Amino acid sequence: MSVCVACNKPLEVEIEPDEEEEYETGASSSSKAPAAALETYPDDVQLTCGCHFHWDCLLSAYEIASCPNCSKNITTTSSGTEQVLCTLTNEGGIQENLDILPLLTEESYLKAFPGDRKARAFLEFCREGDYKAVIDMLLDDNVDEDDEDEDEEGDVEMGSTDGPAKEVGIDRMLRYQDPIGDMQSGLHAAVQAQSRELAWLLLLLASNLPLLEFPTQVFQEAESLGIMRGLTEDKVDIRSLRDANGKSAEDIAKEIGGVWVGWTGNERLAI
Structure with missing residues (x-):
């Protein structure tokens, strides 16, 4: 042998x-x-x-x-x-x-960058349109110490609405852009996967889209999972991220059409 x-x-x-x-x-x-x-x-x-x-x-x-x-x-x-x-x-x-x-x-x-492993796993789930897996990662209590240190200034709030919200070090993960994958973000990936459910979730957690723009069922689903929007005004709005080709998530949605008809042109996917 x-x-x-x-x-x-x-x-x-x-x-x-x-x-x-x-x-x-x-x-x-x-x-x-x-x-x-x-x-x-x-x-x-x-x-x-x-x-x-x-x-x-x-x-x-x-x-x-x-x-x-x-x-x-x-x-x-x-x-x-x-x-x-x-x-x-x-x-x-x-x-x-x-x-x-x-x-x-x-x-x-x-x-070379072992600290990016969790963020890359999150992005891969977004590419697959795997809403459940993304939720599981967002609700994961086992946050790496490095992530906690990097994200200690204002994380996305997550927790039961019946008690104090728990801060989880996922801010960087939500806005991660793939340096070996055309600088794609989770929102780019969700749009390409044609997952409106996942896109709504990312917009809720990582954009400044006015809450009045979200359907009631989006809030109901988030509440049932114990997910709430934290402070986002001082953070990068995920809708502003552009890939290596200079395209926003909305640009990709316009190219795909289909499920994204009605989503473009009204600042839902772009600012």
Whole structure:
């Protein structure tokens, strides 16, 4: 078997089985079956230069444009777009000519700026239009200390309307712009995902759009979740953010049309 050029170990990985598989069928609730053995799967990233890596080993050693082992150029260009192609073999099978440059770029960025991991996860949920996941992040009590320090001056207020609102360090997350993704904001992403529900939520929490402009059901939903708008006058209005192409969320909405008909031209998505 070939080995990883970085750690010189076989190109495989051991993974713990799912928890439900750790119990024998029909076993009593008071007795556990012996711990299940680790399952072994292939873990092989073969670059175009011929070098093989474990995925984690490649992430740890990755250098832009060149193989971290032999220093050969591993980038190619297709239709003007740079790629890093590989043959990936894992538990899902074999994938040939897979472009892993976006993943490598993402991981390299997070290695340099680990404090942005939560904000990037939030933005990815916005891109997917995953309203529930965004809500879960906003309600997450486990705020990183770094986020608390950065956002201690005026955070979005969140908490039950029956008691004192709790300040959560999410101000920066709400207004984060992706430096490796055309400076897209969460509102840009929500518009592209055609999620009006998510757009309303972001406007409620991170814009100065007058509260009278919001439908009653938006307030009812926010109240049921324990979410309230904090002070926004001294903060960047999310509607003013522009991507690397100089486009606001409203500009993108105009291009998409459809669900955004009636949203543009009235300062709902732009100021």
